[in-house]
Amino acid sequence: MRIRQVKPNDINDFIETYIKAYEELENYKYRTRKEIKNYFKWLYNRDKEGFIVAEENGKSVGFAGGDTNWINFEGEKVLEIHEIFVLPEFRKRGIGSQLLKHLLSYGIKKDRKLAELWVGKTNYKAINFYKKFGFKEAGEWGKWLRMTKSLTS
Template sequence: MQKFNQQLEIFSFCSPQEFKSFLVSLINVYLSGYKGLEGYAYTDKGDVKRYLKWLYKKDPEAFFVASLKNKTVGFVSGCRYWHDRIYGEIGELHEIVVDKSFQGQGIGKALHETMLSFLFKYHRIIGLWVGEKNKKAIKFYQDSGFKIVGQVGKWFRMIKEK
């Protein structure tokens, strides 16, 4: 696979209207990115749309999109002020998704680093949940310093401290 070089743009939305104009492409990225992992994802387009709106509304400044040659290829969302029952107020990484045909090119890593940099401005601890059978994502997060600290059902709780 070819690396994206200088063509990748990561940006946040200027307004809710701009977010809405990207919804169809974000839904498509989400559905593509979760192919093979449907047990951890919404599969109905209406559910995906509602979920994406929730993610954006939770913290609009913590929603970043990756674009390659003006094509939406991924996104990351988080929350600067998330309450964790053990750690208190932390930064939370909710979602990183890269279109299946663009995975393995460093786009997810660029989105991940963008979100970590953003959230660490506010907190020294960042949390996330990941599906227990999503081995690729678990390794990705562990390689960036996250540690598994618990499990609820099919979800692992992971934490990274600054």
């Protein structure tokens, strides 16, 4: 498996992978190709270096969007993890873990002290995944659960 920065021409792979990865997450997904395309552009423009793709044999199998330009509710610059998803047939192979580790290392490299994310409150697989990496629940907003992790020892 190879992880690299996303390029603008990855947009179609992103859209197709997103659609398949979010099939069972009806409450939390963008519904139209146009919305997903706009989301890709938004992630790309937020922090190009933190927007990554996992490839196996030249095929895109997962994406992650980390943003070190984000300012949280407390006014701190943090690593905001906007997105991690992997094609269903490639799950349970450590790809999501590698994407997350890459983003956490990137946040440390950019001297961020905290990683944050929002996850659907009923997306228990994702919540448990993040907890394995030391994320803690830190509040709720609507259908979303906020989770945070210190990036300092």
